[in-house]
Amino acid sequence: MLQLALTLILYLILVIPVGRYLYHIAAGKHTFADPVLDRVDGIIYKLSGVDPRKGMSWKQYAMALIGTNAVMMVLGYLILRIQSLPLLNPNGIEGMDPALAFNTIISFMTNTNLQHYAGESGLSYLSQMLVIIFMMFVSAASGYAACVAFIRGLAGKSKDNVGNFFADLVRITTRVLLPFSLAGGLLLVWQGVPQNFSENVVVQTLEGTYQVLAMGPVAALEIIKHLGTNGGGFFGANSATPMENPTVLSNLIELYSMMLLPGACVITFGKMVGDGRRQQQKNKTPENLLPAHREGITARLFGQEGRSIFLAMGILFLAGLSLCYWAEMQGNPALAEIGLSQAAGSMEGKEVRFGVAQSALFTTVTTSFTTGTVNNMHDTLTPLGGMVPLLQMMLNCVFGGKGVGLMNMILYAILAVFICGLMVGRTPEYLGKKIEGREMKLTALAIIIHPLLILSFSALAVATAAGQAGVTNPGFHGLSQVLYEYASSAANNGSGFEGLADNTLFWNITTGIVMFLGRYLPIVIQLAIAGSLMKKNYINESAGTLRTSTASFAVILVFVVYIFAALTFFPALALGPISEHLTLWG
Known part of the structure; x- marks a missing residue:
């Protein structure tokens, strides 16, 4: 318990x-790296013909x-198919199967990194670098x-300009991902x-x-897979x-790599929204100014709105x-019955x-921050221990991956203010904007897509011979x-x-479709x-405005998330890990 507390x-x-x-970086403000990296960025803009000032x-x-990602998908698919060429391929790896290449390229372009192959035997070094990394x-x-x-868009500094994607x-690449990865x-x-x-x-x-020890550019892949909440491994x-992941220290490096940037996104949100509100205050006449609120230390650190989201x-x-920790410490009752000690918990x-x-x-972090990397085999977790990573992915808003978790949590915040607004008979408001039809x-559409994909394709898998075969x-x-x-x-x-x-035509195609829709539709x-x-x-x-920067709103947000999850996923969980737990401990 102490090491968990100190780590957090x-x-x-x-x-x-x-x-x-x-x-x-997000707000376009000055950073210490600008004198060097502005020149690097300028060269990239010049070569690619991009005007960074064009909104x-x-x-x-x-x-x-979507267009940029699509072009890279096509190029990456071709490389996977022809990776048997003797270029950075000292181990003689063959070209990837079409269905597996389809699954793999969608997996890595959608930041999923679901692997239906073993990296050390399925990819050449060229593919590991030009495609995967x-x-x-x-x-x-x-x-x-x-x-x-x-x-x-939420900060509302402009009416029609959300920035320039390129x-x-x-x-983000030159100022965050590359230096942090190095x-x-x-x-x-x-x-x-x-x-x-x-x-x-x-x-x-x-x-x-x-024994054969696989070599290759492992460290380069390892750091960006955690820093970018990607999750694919160089090894199976x-x-x-x-x-x-050789040591406890490397384990901590990997833990913090996948936790830092998703949490930093929440702080970025709080501060950028605060900037937007201050700008609106300047544009108002004195009699129409919003009520001033004193900022405590947490509000200054996280931003007022970011504080409640981070707390939730x-x-x-x-x-x-x-x-998860409690369930794994309980061990397996079947082993206890035959006299095996499990004082250290379930070590399977x-x-x-x-x-x-x-x-x-690591299990809770990798699924809460939607990274996907593992330092233990989740298939061997106790039923309730295994339900935790499953539930965290079903919620998909507990910090989440690079910005995705924050965006999903904001959807629940909008839903929460809507429900609270109905309870008091007022038009719901969020960040100073009315939430309307x-x-x-x-x-509602964005929230329902996630469970629809999970439950409908799971039903398809258990209802067909091709799915059951896996x-x-x-x-x-x-x-x-x-x-x-x-x-x-x-x-x-x-x-x-x-x-x-899962390395079959059915599983490669269906999971590829789910990854694509689960990424780009939301x-x-x-x-x-x-x-x-x-x-x-x-x-x-x-006086009737619901304050969304308070601890009470964070609690409301937690209840809304859990209520939605209970209504949507509880029947499926009851037939899976919960029934398995009751059977094991019955």
């Missing part, structure tokens, strides 16, 4: 300065994002860019993570047998293998972590160097495997229970909501 306290200390730095409407922004940068930067445009993409990658190399272009090495073990065992996310995260599928505490934390229809574990756990696969795909998470035989709708709200005028606060 250190995270809070680190996320605040990172959030301020990200806010300066875009939300429709133009969405089209630029490159798309980890681009997909993460695209998600950040969409989030920044969304926040600009400028956002470049600034520093983090060097730290991982220091801890023993390989970074080379050598062919695989055959070594003799202490038992006298021989992901961060559970010592080649990717924190409550959801701690609830999941507590359940876990690395001894991490134990239950760091395994439970158009915004609520778009919000289920290797009969009974309740088999349903959990199916739900987990599609929840991971729809949430663009990428982790899996790994007991599923982004387009969320940008549309921002575009609608930014055109509205600010309205004055009154």
Whole structure:
């Protein structure tokens, strides 16, 4: 418990300065790196013919994002198909199967990184770099860019300009992802993570047998997969293998890498929205000024609106972590019945160097921050322990990936103020804008897409022979495997229970469709909501206005999220992990 508490306290200390730095980049303010990186950005703009000062409407922004991603998907697919060429391919890897290449390219471009292959035997070094690592940068930067445009729309500084997608993409890459990856990658190399272009090495073990050790640019992939909340592993065992995650210190580096930037997005949101409100205050006459509110230390650190969102996310995260840790510490009653001690908790599928505490934390973080990397096998978690990552992906708003979690939580905030407004008979307001029919229809549509994808495709899998063929574990756990696969795909998470035989035509195509729709449909709708709200005028606060920057609103937000999840996913969870738990402990 102490190591978990210290890890999270250190995270809070680190996320605040990172959030301020990200806010300066998103708001176009000066940073210490500008004298050098402005020149780098200028060269990129000149070569690509981009005018960074040209603003875009939300429709133009969405089209630029999808169009850029589509071009990269095509190029990446071609590279995967011809990777057998003797170029950075010392291990002689063959070209990827068409259906698997389809799944893989969508997976990495949508920031999902669901892997139906083992990286050390399925990809050449060329593919690892030009496809996998490159798309980890681009997909993460695209998600950040969409989030920044969304926040600009909510801040309301302009009526029709959410920024320039290409400028956002470049600034986020050169000022955040590249320098952070360089520093983090060097730290991982220091801890023993390989970074080379050598062919695989055959070594003799202490038992006298021989083993093949995979080589390659592991550290470069490892850092951006966490920093960009991507999650794909260079190795099939992901961060559970010592080649990717050799020490407890490397485990902490990877934990903080995937936690820092999603949390920083919330701080960026709070400060940018605060800027928008202050700008509106300047534009009003004295008699129409909004009521002034004193800012406490948390409001100054996170922004008034960011504080309540961060608190709500924190409550959801701690609830999941507590359940996962408790469930894993209970062990397996079947083993207790035959006299096996489980004083250290359930260690099945876990690395001894991490134990239950760091395994439970990593499990909750990777699915709350929608990264998908694993330092233990989720398929071997206890039923309730395995339900936590499944539920966090179903919620898809507990910090989430690069900006996606924040955008999804804002949808629940809009839903919360709408419900509260109905209860008191007032038109709901959020961030000084009226929430009317158009915004609520778009919000409801964006929220319903996620469970629709998970539940409908899960039903298809269990109702067809092709889907059932992939289920290797009969009974309740088999349903959990199916739900987990599609929840991971729809949430663009990428982790899996790994007991599923998923490298088939059915699973490659269906999960590819879910990943694509789960990524781009919500982004387009969320940008549309921002575009609608930014055109509205600010309205004055009154005695009946619901304050959305308070701790009480954070609690309301948590209840709204859980109520929605209970109504939507409880029947499926009851047939999966809950029934498995009751059977095991019955």
